[in-house]
Amino acid sequence: MKATPDSSFAYDLHDVTCLFRKHFDRRAIRLGLTRAQWRALKAIRRREGLSQSELAEFLEMEPIAVGRVIDRLAASGFVERRADPNDRRRWRLHLTGKAHAVTDDMEVIAADLRHLALADVDEDDFAAFQRVLARLRANLSVIDTPDQSTDS
Structure with missing residues (x-):
């Protein structure tokens, strides 16, 4: 696909992510956790037993800040x-x-929010969207990684 110089899909993705966070925050306020805290809990739930430094890397936060959250x-x-x-x-x-x-409650909130966000979105369109996101992730993941096929 040839992209135009003014293509703003990255901004659109960012805006959607921000809207998800805003709506999640509003629904999760009753849990009494900050966004950093619920993000940490969610990450630990996904990778139980990870280290504090691994959590900091995953959350893209400074280790000292993650230490305070923990x-x-x-x-x-x-x-x-x-x-x-x-x-x-x-x-x-x-x-x-x-x-x-609490993380079970967070999952219910997230599922309800996903349901609302995907209203009137065709299943095939969403499947295509997920394939495109996977391709974008794969393309971006290999940028700046050393070429494994060359011998140094």
């Missing part, structure tokens, strides 16, 4: 730090039962 979540009883059996200096992050209940 401190607050641990103090509130949502997250446990467990020693890494292979590295005494590293802690692994795990959700508590309290956090699982």
Whole structure:
């Protein structure tokens, strides 16, 4: 596909993402968590046992900021730090039962929001959209990565 110089699909994607966050925030306010906290809980739920530095990388946040978020979540009883059996200096992050209940609520909120967002969107159109997003992700993922096929 030949793109025009004024193509703004990246801005459109950003706008849609911002709208999703705004509407999610409004619905999730009753959970009493900040956006950084619910994003951390969601990431830990997806990758239970990840380290704090892995979480920071995943969330694209500074490690110190993530440390503060985890401190607050641990103090509130949502997250446990467990020693890494292979590295005494590293802690692994795990959700508590309290956090699982909240993340279950977050999933319901997200599912309801997705349902509203996809109203009147044709299934075939959405499937094509997902394929395009997957291709964009793949194309962008290989930019600036060393070519594995060359011998140095």
